[in-house]
Amino acid sequence: MIGYQLVSEAAPARWLVDRIGEFGVDVRSVTPAGFEAYARLFHPAYLDGREVSWREVAEASGHVAHPGMQWPSITDSLRFLSHDDQPGLWDQPPDEGTLPAGPAQRLSAELARHTSTPDTCWYAVWDGFGGVPVPAGAARFEIPGRGMFLLRGTVATIAEAPPLDGWEQRPNLWWPDDRAWCVATEIDFMTTYVGGSAAAIAGLLAVPGLEICEVDPGTGIGFDGDTLNPRPAR
Known part of the structure; x- marks a missing residue:
């Protein structure tokens, strides 16, 4: 896992475990509750x-x-x-379940400006990806509906390191050591959610090339969360 460092203790993820809500309900089911603002990034x-x-x-x-x-x-x-x-x-x-390369670079570059610890960033990966073997001794933790293992890098690692399995798979959760923000790409979604300060979210909204918008944390995240367009045909 070039660019990512294996860690043996899951303590850096405990705050996140305590703040992620019931699986499948709203934005706080994938991104920790308690942030000042939230945004949804649409994968192109x-x-x-x-x-x-x-x-x-x-x-x-x-x-x-x-x-x-x-x-x-x-x-x-x-x-x-x-x-x-x-x-x-x-x-x-x-792309489903992974942040594409272009948006990853633009997102990480802006978020690095909104943390005091850009050189220490924690990355969590779903432990069920067939092409991403869980390293021996990896720190593991659970969030509702998902088992994860933990890695460490810098904020730039998400954009600079090769994908984890050669098929463009990137970590599903990442946050800086000061917990100033958190990025979440749920494995079944074609979008990525970000929680952070109002300034961080405003900064992301101004980044060229990102299709991103502020979202209420109570917004539904399933197909029925789209209340303005018709339900799709099967």
Whole structure:
């Protein structure tokens, strides 16, 4: 795991375990409660290698782009979750369960400005990825619905280190040692959530190339969280 350091004690994650809520309810089910503000980052789709925003897809389909939108609702079908395409609009769906390389670089560069400990960052990885073996002696902990193991790096490691398995898999949770913010990419989601100070979230909203918006922490995170677009066809 080039760039990440193995740790043997899960103590740095205990605060997070105490603040993540019941699985599958709202933003605080994946990102710790108690932050001043929260944001949702939409992983881009692609067309011939070019990033395509969810807003583009929603508007092309006659739907509404908003903080709670869900990919099946703006594409009108569950079949677009992992395959198929919409010709001329996108030919590769958003990455699921991992933060893409471009957004990872932009996100980490801005978040490094909003912590006093950019040289110490903790990274947690779901222990169920078939291509990411859990290292012997790795520190492990549990959050609702997920077992995790812990690594250490710097805030820049998420962007600079190779993917964990050669298939673009990056850590699912990461936070600096001062706990100024926390980033969460749930394994079944095509989006990433961030909790932090109002200044940190405002900074992220101003980063070029990030499709990101502020979100209420009580917003639903399932398909039914999209209350403005129709439920997708099966």
